[in-house]
Amino acid sequence: xxxxxxNITGLDYAQRSHFRYAGPLIDVHSHITTTELNExxxxxxxxAGRAGSLAxxxxxxxxxxxxxxxxxxxxxxxxxxxPLRERFGSLLGFNGPVHxxxxxxxxxxxxxxxxxxxQGVEIIKFxxxxxxxxxxxxxxxxxxxxxxxxxxxxxxxxxxxHVSDPDAWFETAYTDIxxxxxxxxxxxxxxxxxxxxPDVHWIGAHLAGDPEHPEHLEELxxxxxxxxxxxxxxxxxxxxxxRQRDAIRRLVCKHPTRFLFGVDLLTRHTQVREHYISRxxxxxxxxxxxxxxxxxxxxxxxxxxxxxxxxxxxxxxxLPEEVLWQVYHDNVLRLFTRRRP
Numbered sequence: 477x478x479x480x481x482x483n484i485t486g487l488d489y490a491q492r493s494h495f496r497y498a499g500p501l502i503d504v505h506s507h508i509t510t511t512e513l514n515e516x517x518x519x520x521x522x523x524a525g526r527a528g529s530l531a532x533x534x535x536x537x538x539x540x541x542x543x544x545x546x547x548x549x550x551x552x553x554x555x556x557x558x559p560l561r562e563r564f565g566s567l568l569g570f571n572g573p574v575h576x577x578x579x580x581x582x583x584x585x586x587x588x589x590x591x592x593x594x595q596g597v598e599i600i601k602f603x604x605x606x607x608x609x610x611x612x613x614x615x616x617x618x619x620x621x622x623x624x625x626x627x628x629x630x631x632x633x634x635x636x637x638h639v640s641d642p643d644a645w646f647e648t649a650y651t652d653i654x655x656x657x658x659x660x661x662x663x664x665x666x667x668x669x670x671x672x673x674p675d676v677h678w679i680g681a682h683l684a685g686d687p688e689h690p691e692h693l694e695e696l697x698x699x700x701x702x703x704x705x706x707x708x709x710x711x712x713x714x715x716x717x718x719r720q721r722d723a724i725r726r727l728v729c730k731h732p733t734r735f736l737f738g739v740d741l742l743t744r745h746t747q748v749r750e751h752y753i754s755r756x757x758x759x760x761x762x763x764x765x766x767x768x769x770x771x772x773x774x775x776x777x778x779x780x781x782x783x784x785x786x787x788x789x790x791x792x793x794x795l796p797e798e799v800l801w802q803v804y805h806d807n808v809l810r811l812f813t814r815r816r817p
Contacts, residue, residue, distance in 0.1 A: 481774040482754035489753050489772075494765040497797065500546035501804040505636070505681060505708035505738030508533045508550040508568065510559060511745035520573070521742050525555035530563055532743035536752045537567055543756040549808075551601055554591035571599035571636060574623050578611040582619040589623050593630050598812060599679070600627045601636040604665070606645075606656045615639050616665035624673055634677045634811060639666050640685035642712055644777040659686075663696075670700045677702050677811055679736060682709040687716040690723040697731050704811065707763065707803070708738030710755040711775045714762055718771075718791040725793040732799045736807050737763075758790060764800050765792035 479486065509522025511532045522528070540548060549569040552560065557570055572592030576584040592600065600623065604615035615637060624635060640662040641650070650656040662685075670678060683705045686692050696703055707713055717724050728735050739755050754773050761767045771788040778788045795803065 480748075480750070482748070482751045483772050484774050485770050485772045487772040489750070489757050492757070492760075494767055494792075495760055496794075497544075497760075497764045497800045497804060499544070499801060499805060501544045501737055502808040503540065503545050503548040503739050504679065504736045504808050505571075505706045505740050506536075506548045506550045507552065507740070507742040508536055508548060508560065509552040509743050510556045511743055513745055515745055517744060520553070520575070521744065522556045523553040525553075526559050528556070528559070529745065530559060532745060532747055533560060533564070535747075535749055536741060536743055537564060539749060539752040539756065543760060545756070546805075549599060554588070554595055557595040557597075569599075570595065570597045571601050572597035573601040573603060574620075575603055576613075576619065578613055582622070585619050585623055586626065589626060593627065593632075597632070599634045599636050600624075600632055601638075601681075603638045604662075605638060605641050606650050606662060609657065609662060609665075610655050614665045615662070616668045621669075621672065624669070624676070628673070628676055632676075634679065635673075636679040636681055636706075637666065637669070638681045638685065639663060642685075642716070642777060643688045644779065647779075648777075663692075666696075667699075670703060674700075674702055677704065680705045681738070682712060682740070683707065683717075687713055687720065687724065690720050690727050694727055694730075697727075697734055704734050704736055704807070706736045706738035707759065708740035710739060710758050711773060711777070714758050714771050714773070714790050715775055715778055715788050717762060717793070718789050721791045721793055725795065728793070728795060728803065729799055732802045733807055733810070735803045736811070737804045761792055762790060763793055763795055763803065766794040767792040 507521050510524040510528025512524040512528050549571050551571045551573045560568055574585050574589050602620055640659055646659050739759050741752055741755050768791050771790040775788045780786055
């Protein structure tokens, strides 16, 4: 029998003596939703609203508390917000993912935005991976620009953007450059958004989609004072941040106010508790410890480079405590309380 994806090494996740940070954490990137038995396991999660179950949300948040998570910002459909807010109160903040299919009119996105604004979301999220650009919806698509204008007028001051994807995917799924472009080309739209809207804050999800290239991340931080990075997408970050441990550590320590803790967990109706545990454990181990060993979670995107072991290594950054306080907690608070840049 193959080991479960959430623990391929047989690790005891109760082993947490290497955690050095004792304060509260805020997870700025999650997908806690209602669930239902016959839901699809692909595509965007949630959407059952009051007809759905909150059991998985209960499980994830209970696990989160054991890892010190005091508040989680969740992306969910607008109809899921009322039951989640009623049940979990201040444990949750809400991030509205505004999306439309390529063949749908722009008004679809604007109606979704209105629904999120009615629910008082604090963040608006755009999902702009290469496969969306290939379908005619780049990160700077005109409808996205209009969503920013309307949300900004309504008082939203924080936007999250998924731009690009792992280097590994450009070597497998995105090899057709004429269709998908190069990885670097996907950042042209990011530059445009940051220049057009310097008076709001932007969160680049998953270390702005480029943990493989810390020098590029530093360039972005130096160019745009309104740009922040979250640490979400655990497998991706464990794989690539560990490879670039020293360079990423220097970057975070140089710009400690610009990084936000995030995990990117999704609630699914049949998800097991250990899956949630594995991601929180790996994230905290990566950022605050000196751990150096095999990653306990399976990673199908890992291709060993010359001299690398056959299995992903998790190499902790051991960030200083004063930096951890900012990344884990203080930066998010500042983001939502400070005035626009």
